Amino acid sequence: MGLLSNRQRSNLIKSYLYILPAFLFLLIFTYYPIFYAIFISFFRWSTDYPQKVFAGVQNYVEILKGDLFWKVAWNTLLYSVSTIFISMALGLFLAVQINKKVRASGVFKVALFYPMMIPLAAAALIWLWIYIPTYGLLDHLLSGLGLPTLPWLNSTETALWCIVAVGVWKHVGYYMILFLAGLYNVPSELLDAATVEGAGGFHRFWRITFPLLSSYTFFVFIINIVDSLQSIDLVYIMTQGRPADATNLMVYYIYQQAFRYWNMGVGSTLTSMLTIFLLICVAVIFSTIGRRIYYEV
Amino acid sequence: MYKKIFVILLLVCVVALAWTGGQKEEGKTVYLRMYYPVGVAGPLAQLMDSMISEFNKSQKEVYVESIFAGGYMEAMDKAQTAFLAGNPPDLTVLDAPNLLTLLDIGAIIPLDDFIAQEGGQRYLDEFTPGFLPIGQYNGKLWSIPWQRSTPIMYYNRDFFREVGLNPDRPPRTWDELADYSAKLAKRDGSGNVGRWGVEIPNDYWVIKPLLVQAGGEGDNEAGTHILVDSKEMREVYNFLYKLAYEMKVSPGITPWSQSVSDFAAGKTAMLYHSTGALTYIRNSTKFDFGTAFLPSFRRQAVIEGGGNFFLFKTNERHQAAAWKVVEWMTRPENTAKWSLGSGYIPVKKAAFDVAEYKAYTDEWPQALVAYRQLTEVDVERNMMTHRMNEIYDLLNVLDENIRGNPDKSFIDKALRDAQAGADKILAKWQ
The missing domain is CATH 3.40.190.10 (Periplasmic binding protein-like II)
Structure with missing residues (x-):
């Protein structure tokens, strides 16, 4: 501290004071609950054990031994990987198309962004109606065309994919807008120069646009991972994990254990596992892909 | 200057919000x-x-x-x-x-x-x-x-007439239910379902009545044990399997709330549901419908x-x-x-x-079916156990697992697994 002048010192204190409110919020609503959940995960705490009883890693062992956990983990993985892949690919594709100075691109932008603005609960209810077997919109169209109808949400085989479709539909417009912002920053001189050199459309995209977009892609990727691994809202409103846990995703499973069954120990253990898994994911991604991202456009 | 005005406005809003939030009816x-x-x-x-x-x-x-x-x-x-x-x-x-x-x-x-x-x-x-x-x-x-x-059976009287069934004589037994369903179910030219014979939603509350009608027992008085892996439960699921996959007159999976819309939309001729939906169904259907006791099997029984x-x-x-x-x-x-x-x-x-209620039931005696069922047939208690929500979810998942699966041999394994799961959940109470 001796190295700092009074002025510097007061500036430093000021800076800390400015971040203090935000930090307090994080501390109370984010860090404290995480550590508390990890603490609780070592206890039995449920309607059977109204008083916490220390259980070591027993909760972890029991969860890993149960079939349902693996089913839910597999569902969550399927859901995340497919929504991330589809919504990023589709978002990027749409952004590139709209960026081609098409006529009425504003209309397309609004139309594609629109699902993002509909309250999720309302959207979920609309989709529930679309998915109703035999007389819902989808089956109505299919049978009108003389095609076989599907039971959509009422089948263990299709239910999860129905949720994926709604998730993609809801978010793809948002990712498209982010990509579009990135595309505006790709210098046209570079693309023009490439054209002069004789590069085709695919080459220009793959060698110039895509690498220059990498910081945007990376950002979309990270929020997508966090979003999809934590998604619960669609499942809660549309299926409650049904039928037969075919749409039970990790955060809904945590909700069930913690608040529906009041197995707080188990719920906290699952929360800790998810948090640690997410941290590891993000750390790995930052230290591998993150190092190769081009930031200065 | 603007900053100050903004801050003042914000404070006014906060105070107003706090005031309305805390306001209670005068004098209470x-x-x-x-x-x-x-x-x-x-x-x-x-x-x-x-x-x-x-x-x-x-x-x-x-x-x-x-x-x-x-x-x-x-x-x-x-x-x-x-x-x-x-x-x-x-x-x-x-x-x-x-x-x-x-x-x-x-x-x-x-x-x-x-x-x-x-x-x-x-x-x-x-x-x-x-x-x-x-x-x-x-x-x-x-x-x-x-x-x-109590759960009751709703049935579409117009559809009964259409296929030549007497609308004043709803099915009284499981066998009749199956026969009627076969007559009432309809498919279109491309083989898609146009109308189901009967819908029994995936909810243990309409499964337990079938179990007690088969002479089985679900949960004990003290709520410390449930019996899933039993001969009677197998009979229930064999019957539901027959309706869904052998006769194809009933869907395997139907969520509770959707089943009411299905009935109101004419997509099922008969429906097992709570009497609590009666007024809604009456107000949202244009066709002639009736209500009846649940068809029975060995015992004429139902649950509350x-x-x-x-x-x-x-x-x-x-x-x-x-x-x-x-x-x-x-x-x-x-x-x-x-x-x-x-x-x-x-x-x-x-x-x-009460005059209003009496006038209603005099005009439309269907409204009294649930009450008559309560007084005229054996009534068993609704399922009640410790860790109720967990057990209830387990039974519903079991139901969806079995009825969503076209493989009949799966029933045995599913019942055994569910029994083990239930015993584990209630371990402390046994």
């Missing part, structure tokens, strides 16, 4: 919060809110805020979480079998003192028989019946169900005020009003003679 001294679920289709939340506001106007002391809390499961989630977080609602309507869980977490109070005050046994005798037992435990009464029901009032541990003043609400809501004229708006069975005997 006790402020209560009541959580309630809606378990069937229809605008019942509106009716509940209007009845509560009528209560608020009826006296000068208590103000009740009625808070819609979702379905039965969600309402229990909210009430339980609020209690354990130290901020319980004063009173709630919850699925009556949640009693043991509520006792296990120590959330509720017995009602015997209030009942004594109202006249003891004489007061209890005013209630419709069959609805009180599920509220009794350890010699005390813990809940008061409110929206009570529905939601009761529970009083949470708060303080004496609030508890006494909450009791006033319960007493008022279950008065004959009020329970009759609730039944008119929903289709639930009135919980007081005298309600059947």
